[in-house]
Amino acid sequence: MTMAQAETQGEALTARQQAVLDAVLSLMVEKGSGLTMTAVARRASCSKETLYKWFGDRDGLLTATVQWQASKVRAGNYERQKLDSGALRESLKRFAANWLEVISSPTSIALNRIGISQAASREGNLGSIVLANGRFAIGERLKPVLDAGREAGLLAFDDTETAFRTLFGLAGRDVQIRLLLGDTLTLSKAEIARDAERATEQFLTLYGTAQNDPGRKTNNA
Structure with missing residues (x-):
């Protein structure tokens, strides 16, 4: 496929x-x-x-x-030729929120635990399946949004993969590893929305341009 x-x-x-x-x-x-x-x-x-x-x-x-399972992680809908700062921000927030919802679900925790176990024991292919169709596929789904933001002058970065990994890390933080190791951490809808917004603002602080937020000076402008 x-x-x-x-x-x-x-x-x-x-x-x-x-x-x-x-x-x-x-x-x-x-x-x-x-x-x-x-x-x-x-x-x-x-x-x-x-x-x-x-x-x-x-x-x-x-x-x-x-x-x-990975198809549940999506960015928002937007018109590439008419992307503005508001649409970009909402797309990134939606991605971060979707990502947090999925990785904190019991199904994703079980899926990833089995994948990790099989990767370590070499007794099955689920680890490579999860990597290819989970993390990597999700990256390819969001990268066009980041590239569109750069083309619109709203983002400034040299490498799309690096920018994606930054947002990925800001959104996920230590949540997934804690859950995989048995932490009983529970995220409410309100907490997920708050964390997604915070990750988005942190990402835009790093990669946003003055055109994205005219009132803020950035190192990328």
Whole structure:
């Protein structure tokens, strides 16, 4: 599956297929890495033949599951040719909020724990699947927003990947590693919105231009 296809994975799935992938995620939360096609078919009330037809083998099912989870992380809608500071700010805030909501969910915590375990033991491919279809795919989804901001004169940076990683770090902070290690940290909707706004403002302080905020001088202007 190409990157463009991965970015629209959520929209391409039928409601029944989405329910199957949600069943995979719920099984991961409950049972960890002991996931079988039989268990998924039983939980989702469908046949194994249907699973193979839709997703191919077990890795295909896991890849689709990761893409489905990652598709929930999005930036806002905007017109590239008419991007202004308000639309850019809202797009970055939406991305940061979506990212925090997803990584703090029980399903993402379970998915990442299994992926890390398999990467360390080399007993499965979920680690590489999560990396390719999670972190890297999410980066490719946001980078066009950052590039559009630079083209509009609202952002100033030399390397898009570096700028993305900065926003990624500002939004996530230590939340994901704490949750993966068993911290009972709980983020409310209000806390996520606050943290997303703070990360966005910090990012714009680093990379925003005077055109983005005429009242503020920046080193990038």
